[in-house]
Amino acid sequence: MAAVPVPTLLSHRQYARVASFADPLVLESGRTLKAVTLCYEVFGRLNPEGDNAILVCHALTGDSHVAGRYRPDDPKPGWWDDAVGPGKALDTERYCVICSNVIGGCQGSTGPGSANPDTGRPYGLDFPIVTPRDMVRAQARLLDQLGVRRLVAVVGGSLGAMQALEWAATYPDRMRGVIPIGGAGRFHPQGIAFNEVQRQAILNDPDFRGGQYYGTPGPVRGLATARMLGMITYRSDESMWTQFGREVRGEGSPLDRGFGVAFQVESYLHYQGQKLVERFDANSYLYLTRAMDLMDLGRGRGSYEAAHALIRAKVLAVGIRSDLLFPPYLQQETVNLVRAAGGWAEYVEMDSPWGHDAFLVDFHLIEEPIRRFLESLEYDD
Amino acid sequence: MAAVPVPTLLSHRQYARVASFADPLVLESGRTLKAVTLCYEVFGRLNPEGDNAILVCHALTGDSHVAGRYRPDDPKPGWWDDAVGPGKALDTERYCVICSNVIGGCQGSTGPGSANPDTGRPYGLDFPIVTPRDMVRAQARLLDQLGVRRLVAVVGGSLGAMQALEWAATYPDRMRGVIPIGGAGRFHPQGIAFNEVQRQAILNDPDFRGGQYYGTPGPVRGLATARMLGMITYRSDESMWTQFGREVRGEGSPLDRGFGVAFQVESYLHYQGQKLVERFDANSYLYLTRAMDLMDLGRGRGSYEAAHALIRAKVLAVGIRSDLLFPPYLQQETVNLVRAAGGWAEYVEMDSPWGHDAFLVDFHLIEEPIRRFLESLEYDD
Numbered sequence: 165m166a167a168v169p170v171p172t173l174l175s176h177r178q179y180a181r182v183a184s185f186a187d188p189l190v191l192e193s194g195r196t197l198k199a200v201t202l203c204y205e206v207f208g209r210l211n212p213e214g215d216n217a218i219l220v221c222h223a224l225t226g227d228s229h230v231a232g233r234y235r236p237d238d239p240k241p242g243w244w245d246d247a248v249g250p251g252k253a254l255d256t257e258r259y260c261v262i263c264s265n266v267i268g269g270c271q272g273s274t275g276p277g278s279a280n281p282d283t284g285r286p287y288g289l290d291f292p293i294v295t296p297r298d299m300v301r302a303q304a305r306l307l308d309q310l311g312v313r314r315l316v317a318v319v320g321g322s323l324g325a326m327q328a329l330e331w332a333a334t335y336p337d338r339m340r341g342v343i344p345i346g347g348a349g350r351f352h353p354q355g356i357a358f359n360e361v362q363r364q365a366i367l368n369d370p371d372f373r374g375g376q377y378y379g380t381p382g383p384v385r386g387l388a389t390a391r392m393l394g395m396i397t398y399r400s401d402e403s404m405w406t407q408f409g410r411e412v413r414g415e416g417s418p419l420d421r422g423f424g425v426a427f428q429v430e431s432y433l434h435y436q437g438q439k440l441v442e443r444f445d446a447n448s449y450l451y452l453t454r455a456m457d458l459m460d461l462g463r464g465r466g467s468y469e470a471a472h473a474l475i476r477a478k479v480l481a482v483g484i485r486s487d488l489l490f491p492p493y494l495q496q497e498t499v500n501l502v503r504a505a506g507g508w509a510e511y512v513e514m515d516s517p518w519g520h521d522a523f524l525v526d527f528h529l530i531e532e533p534i535r536r537f538l539e540s541l542e543y544d545d
Numbered sequence: 546m547a548a549v550p551v552p553t554l555l556s557h558r559q560y561a562r563v564a565s566f567a568d569p570l571v572l573e574s575g576r577t578l579k580a581v582t583l584c585y586e587v588f589g590r591l592n593p594e595g596d597n598a599i600l601v602c603h604a605l606t607g608d609s610h611v612a613g614r615y616r617p618d619d620p621k622p623g624w625w626d627d628a629v630g631p632g633k634a635l636d637t638e639r640y641c642v643i644c645s646n647v648i649g650g651c652q653g654s655t656g657p658g659s660a661n662p663d664t665g666r667p668y669g670l671d672f673p674i675v676t677p678r679d680m681v682r683a684q685a686r687l688l689d690q691l692g693v694r695r696l697v698a699v700v701g702g703s704l705g706a707m708q709a710l711e712w713a714a715t716y717p718d719r720m721r722g723v724i725p726i727g728g729a730g731r732f733h734p735q736g737i738a739f740n741e742v743q744r745q746a747i748l749n750d751p752d753f754r755g756g757q758y759y760g761t762p763g764p765v766r767g768l769a770t771a772r773m774l775g776m777i778t779y780r781s782d783e784s785m786w787t788q789f790g791r792e793v794r795g796e797g798s799p800l801d802r803g804f805g806v807a808f809q810v811e812s813y814l815h816y817q818g819q820k821l822v823e824r825f826d827a828n829s830y831l832y833l834t835r836a837m838d839l840m841d842l843g844r845g846r847g848s849y850e851a852a853h854a855l856i857r858a859k860v861l862a863v864g865i866r867s868d869l870l871f872p873p874y875l876q877q878e879t880v881n882l883v884r885a886a887g888g889w890a891e892y893v894e895m896d897s898p899w900g901h902d903a904f905l906v907d908f909h910l911i912e913e914p915i916r917r918f919l920e921s922l923e924y925d926d
Contacts, residue, residue, distance in 0.1 A: 193800040293800050353785035353810040354777060360811045361774045363804055368766045370751050385749045393742045393774065396735060401872065404734035410841065418839060419574040419674050423744055423831055427838065429734040430741045450804055457808065458799060460791065491782065 173232030173249050175205045182305035195292035199281045202306050203272025204228050204264035208256035214313035218254055220263040221320030221327035224452050225444055227271035230263040246527040253534045267302045268294040268451040276447035288375035295458045296326040315339035321346050321523035326459040333461055336476040340541040345482040345523045348494035349461035358397050359453040362390035366446050375447050387446040388437030395436045400486040400519035473505035480537045483513045489520040554613030554630050556586045563686035576673035580662045583687050584653025585609050585645035589637035595694035601644040602701030602708035605833050606825055608652035611644040627908040634915045648683045649675040649833055651826035658826045669756035676839045677707040696720035702727050702904035707840040717857040721922040726863040726904045729875035730842035739778050740834040743771035747827050756828050768827040769818030776817045781867040781900035854886035861918045864894045870901040
């Protein structure tokens with residue numbers, strides 16, 4: 165889509181120690197993490213004032229590799245390459261874009277697969293429950309180390325949007341704007357329900373072994389089943405009609421398949437399940453879905469409504485028309501509550517049939533609103 | 546809700562042999578069932594002309610016990626007691642209401658838990674794949690035996706609605722009306738996807754043992770997980786906010802639960818999962834969800850559109866505003882296609898927040914439309 169070819173954006177993983185025995189991270193639950201490493205990537209340059217950075221927060225199975233390639237011949241760029249890069253909406257020639265893998269994750273940051281400093285073995289289920297607020301607190305320590313004085317904005321979709329809102333409420337003076345996309349200030353009960361079924365698929369897998377499966381293949385069937393359900397909630401009935409309809413997989417009648425794959429949509433789900441198993445840790449899947457369930461901007465802040473009065477950043481909340489996992493009313497609620505508390509908030513809806521994943525696959529629909537929003541922030545103060 | 550007390554409606558299970566070695570049931574797949582028993586119940590009396598019967602078709606986990614009690618002190622009546630009984634919409638003083646457990650089921654009709662006449666052992670996964678059309682063909686044999694010459698109507702919700710539509714296309718002259726509620730002439734890909742995830746939960750359970758688990762507790766965790774997901778699709782986000790919101794189960798913080806139940810909505814799903822395990826066979830769950838997937842009124846009839854030209858009965862298609870499993874567009878499609886083929890069809894939408902289950906829990910919303918529709922059928926011919 166770029167009119168002028170741009171050089172390949174290259175990035176590499178970096179690691180920062182953000183908590184230690186001497187300076188542990190105290191979590192919302194009251195438990196502490198005595199050793200926290202965050203894996204992160206930086207795109208573009210931080211200015212000497214330390215105020216041109218945008219923090220991108222990733223979704224459930226995302227990671228720090230938001231854009232570009234590690235090597236010029238990598239087959240695929242990072243997960244949000246449509247959004248981040250030279251001349252793109254999150255313009256790396258103008259902004260310093262930073263993305264870190266969340267705590268509880270499995271892509272370089274401390275999570276349930278990391279060594280427990282008390283035992284030297286992987287935490288497994290001894291890892292403490294973490295929340296989006298805990299993720300944000302760890303990220304704040306990283307930004308301190310990097311010399312980021314004040315962010316232009318915090319941007320994220322899904323679990324990333326939850327983090328963006330927690331940023332706005334936890335550190336009101338550290339950013340000018342937040343852009344939660346397909347997110348919520350608190351998760352809805354149907355979303356918790358979908359997450360719980362996914363966790364059951366993992367927990368019931370005999371290869372889960374109470375979470376101490378490291379060194380074995382682990383609960384691959386359970387994790388694949390969880391991902392299959394997750395994928396349904398990331399898409400929409402509408403997009404499934406477009407992609408698959410009732411098309412039968414392969415030759416022959418669907419009546420002859422027993423309980424093997426009969427329809428293309430089943431085949432697709434199995435493929436997605438298998439793909440995730442190769443790159444993701446089942447324990448992290450448990451911890452990060454639970455973090456979504458626990459998202460509640462109001463916890464410890466008087467009330468859900470009152471928490472929105474803490475927000476000083478401008479809020480551009482993006483909903484997706486066909487989103488099953490984070491229906492648009494959730495983003496509209498955020499906007500209404502920020503406004504009711506005297507803040508600045510605007511709602512934009514993506515008219516996309518692609519469901520929750522529209523923030524990834526139909527980014528072009530919000531490129532201009534995000535560009536304009538980011539520009540508007542420069543004239544504040 | 547009844548203004549005048551009515552005597553307790555009593556019913557009992559009856560059994561009919563509808564296929565035998567000499568007269569097997571040939572299925573859509575081409576496979577045959579050499580012994581088919583249907584379990585059924587009758588409410589009200591068939592008139593001498595054999596033309597006052599209404600056939601009710603049940604949903605996935607339903608059975609023949611549509612209304613009334615087996616004994617006066619039964620704690621709960623049948624599953625659609627709001628609809629069926631003296632003076633009710635399906636008035637048993639006027640109509641003879643018949644309901645049979647589907648083939649493939651586990652409530653008295655021949656299914657995967659029945660003895661395979663070739664081996665004497667339960668079929669398990671040797672049971673053939675069945676479709677709604679197969680279910681209907683078996684029911685037609687039952688009605689022949691009972692002396693039902695022509696039905697007033699075929700009525701059903703969910704999988705029952707699929708059967709009602711198959712009745713209308715397979716035996717166009719055997720009923721005056723059909724009332725499919727929350728159904729579809731063909732299942733949608735997202736529905737197939739939800740079913741496939743549920744089946745995976747069962748198939749992956751080590752206690753499933755390839756379907757030959759009879760005499761053991763069977764895949765109770767897998768079946769419970771499947772039911773948990775099913776329940777999400779039978780309800781709605783809206784009703785879950787009303788019933789549960791983000792309410793925490795029991796005392797204490799949701800941050801201290803690990804991956805045990807933290808929220809009421811999770812507790813509810815687990816309860817529903819456990820309840821189903823006590824009364825339902827996992828193999829039947831596989832077969833009947835697959836039957837839903839395979840529902841396609843157009844199979845073997847030229848095209849989906851063409852199949853609707855076969856229908857001569859009047860069609861009252863009922864959609865439910867908040868239905869996730871059978872969204873209203875599916876029932877609207879049925880109405881449009883019947884009309885396009887020159888038939889009579891009307892669409893009614895239940896303005897209920899209860900999702901797919903509204904046909905059970907909010908029946909009063911369609912009591913009058915159904916009453917009027919049934920009355921209108923008497924003036925036909």
